[in-house]
Amino acid sequence: MTGDPSPSRPPTLVVGGGGLLGRHVRTALERSGTPVRMVSVPWDDPAAAREVLRSELTSFVGSSPDGRINIAWCAGAGVVATPADELDTEVALFRDVLADLRSALRPTTRLAFFFASSAGGVYAGSADPPFTELSEPRPLVAYGTAKLAMEEALTAFCTETGSVALLGRITNLYGPGQKLSKPQGLVSQLCLAQLRGTPLPVWVSFDTIRDYLYVGDCAEMIVDALDGLHEHARRSGSNTVVKILAAGTGVTLSAVIGEINRIFRRRARLRIPGAGSPGQVRDLRVRTVVWPELGHRARTPFAVGVRRTADDIALAYAAGTSAHRHQHLPTHVSEVSIR
Incomplete structure (x- = not known):
C-alpha cells in the first residue's frame, strides 16, 4: 500500500x-x-x-x-x-x-x-x-x-x-513510459525512428486525423x-x-511528423509503400457531451507532450536500456496502432 x-x-x-x-x-x-x-x-x-x-x-x-x-x-x-x-x-x-x-x-x-x-x-x-x-x-x-x-x-x-x-x-494516449515493444504509440515510435536514424514506412494517409x-x-x-x-x-x-x-483536438499525421521533425531538427526518414491498413480510418475526431467538466484536465499542449515523450525516449536510448534498444520493435506504421 x-x-x-x-x-x-x-x-x-x-x-x-x-x-x-x-x-x-x-x-x-x-x-x-x-x-x-x-x-x-x-x-x-x-x-x-x-x-x-x-x-x-x-x-x-x-x-x-x-x-x-x-x-x-x-x-x-x-x-x-x-x-x-x-x-x-x-x-x-x-x-x-x-x-x-x-x-x-x-x-x-x-x-x-x-x-x-x-x-x-x-x-x-x-x-x-x-x-x-x-x-x-x-x-x-x-x-x-x-x-x-x-x-x-x-x-x-x-x-x-x-x-x-x-x-x-x-x-x-501518448507520453513518457510507452512500452516500445508493443505495436502502438505512434509518437513514441516516430521519436525512436529519429534517434535510430532508420526509415519508418507509413501505411496510412498523411491527412489521417486522431485525437492525441x-x-x-x-x-x-x-x-x-x-x-x-x-x-x-x-x-x-x-x-x-x-x-x-480526449484532448478534444484533431491532429493529422502530417502535423505529428512535423512536430517531431521540429524537435529533432531534421526530417524523419519515411517510406511510403502506398498500402492501407485494416481497422485504420482517416477521421477519428471526437467531441465529448457527457461529464464535460473532466475535460479541463486536458491541458498539456501537444508540442509540450511530444517534447516530454522525446526527452524520455532519448534518455533511455542513450543509456542503452534493453527496453529501448534491444527489444523487437515494430517497423512500420501499419504495425504501430494509431487507432
Missing part, C-alpha cells in the same frame, strides 16, 4: 499498473493522497492471472473499514492488430474476474470501477465524425469488438451489484472521475457512465 491515507478518499486498486496508463494513474492517485494498491498479474497465463486477481480482490474488498473501494482497470494486452482468439481470451478472463469480484463483495461495499476502453476501437466504423458518447459504436476489427464486450460485461455487473462504473473510451491525449492528463481525469462517479451516476440515473476521454 502506498500513498498517504486520507479518510475522504477510498483506497484504489490499480490493475495494469505496469503499463503506460496504469503507472500514470498510480502517480496521480498518490499525488492526491489516495491509498493505492497494486497487483502483479501473470497476464500470459490466464488461469494463474485469475487466481492472483481473485485472491487480491477478496483481500482488497475486505481492507476498507467503511466499505468504500475503487478499482482502476488499466490493463489490456490487445491492440488493433491483435488476433481475435487472443482477444477472446482477454474478454473471458475479464468476465471471470468480475464473477469473482461479485462473490467477494459485501453488503456494505460501495464500489466505483474505472475501465479503460478505446474510442478508436469502438468508433472506427461509426458515421459522421466528430464522434460523441451518443454515437453508435461500430468496431471494424476484433479489438474494438472485444472492448465493447468488456464494457457490456461490466455494465451487467454494475446492474446486478449496485456498483458504479466509468467506461472510459480513451483516444490516442497526454497520458498524465488522462490519469488526472480518471482520478477526478473516481472521486465523483457515485454522484454523477446518481444524477444520470445509470450505474454506468460512458465517457470519451
